[in-house]
Amino acid sequence: MGKVYVFDHPLIQHKLTYIRDKHTGTKEFRELVDEVATLMAFEITRDLPLEEVEIETPVSKAKAKVIAGKKLGVIPILRAGIGMVDGILKLIPAAKVGHIGLYRDPETLKPVEYYVKLPSDVEERDFIIVDPMLATGGSAVAAIDALKKRGAKSIKFMCLIAAPEGVNAVETAHPDVDIYIAALDERLNDHGYIVPGLGDAGDRLFGTK
Numbered sequence: 001m002g003k004v005y006v007f008d009h010p011l012i013q014h015k016l017t018y019i020r021d022k023h024t025g026t027k028e029f030r031e032l033v034d035e036v037a038t039l040m041a042f043e044i045t046r047d048l049p050l051e052e053v054e055i056e057t058p059v060s061k062a063k064a065k066v067i068a069g070k071k072l073g074v075i076p077i078l079r080a081g082i083g084m085v086d087g088i089l090k091l092i093p094a095a096k097v098g099h100i101g102l103y104r105d106p107e108t109l110k111p112v113e114y115y116v117k118l119p120s121d122v123e124e125r126d127f128i129i130v131d132p133m134l135a136t137g138g139s140a141v142a143a144i145d146a147l148k149k150r151g152a153k154s155i156k157f158m159c160l161i162a163a164p165e166g167v168n169a170v171e172t173a174h175p176d177v178d179i180y181i182a183a184l185d186e187r188l189n190d191h192g193y194i195v196p197g198l199g200d201a202g203d204r205l206f207g208t209k
């Protein structure tokens with residue numbers, strides 16, 4: 001079974017409160033999502049392997065650590081996942097970015113795939129799929145399916161807010177995928193929205209309705 005990590009760092013929780021607040025406008029919402037994505041990227045990269053190199057400081061020679069050329073890929077689920085990409089790339093600028101386009105049918109709540117573009121060396125990369133919301137889990141499961149179908153072997157899923165239903169769906173369908181969450185909320189409402197959640201992440205990021 002995959003592990004579930006809830007990042008309860010005070011800075012993440014503080015910023016998430018303003019992300020949730022319906023009075024927060026598009027500009028601030030986008031900035032806060034970007035900042036939280038950076039903070040989460042800091043935590044999620046904790047297990048990156050290091051290697052030793054020799055450098056010279058102004059004082060002496062020294063052995064020091066650098067990240068050992070791990071190939072990373074960040075995959076936003078369109079649209080709302082786009083809001084988390086730049087915040088992650090601030091810390092890992094060498095990561096390649098792939099895109100998976102999915103929208104959730106408002107009637108059936110099932111994901112509909114409309115776009116997939118991935119880095120060419122899928123088998124060799126460690127992927128982080130990002131989306132602010134894990135609600136029923138349909139979109140996350142479909143995105144992981146799409147990545148695996150094209151050869152991906154190592155996948156993490158990172159979101160801001162998850163419902164228990166979504167976590168269960170990913171755990172059941174993809175027990176090899178660890179899940180990283182800023183907050184685990186109570187439940188879904190009758191329209192499949194997370195309660196209390198933040199509303200529609202794509203609409204709030206891009207100012208649509």
Ligand SMILES: O=P(O)(O)OC[C@H]1O[C@H](OP(=O)(O)OP(=O)(O)O)[C@H](O)[C@@H]1O
Nearest residue numbers: 078079080103104135136137138139202
């Ligand atoms: O867990 P699920 O029940 O599948 O719901 C979560 C999905 O819903 C939202 O996307 P949406 O379909 O609104 O598309 P958008 O990003 O284009 O607005 C959200 O960004 C997730 O991708």
Ligand SMILES: O=c1cc[nH]c(=O)[nH]1
Nearest residue numbers: 135193194199200201
């Ligand atoms: O609460 C939710 C559920 C799905 N998609 C969203 O953007 N918000």
Ligand SMILES: [Mg+2]
Nearest residue numbers: 200201202203
């Ligand atoms: Mg949406």
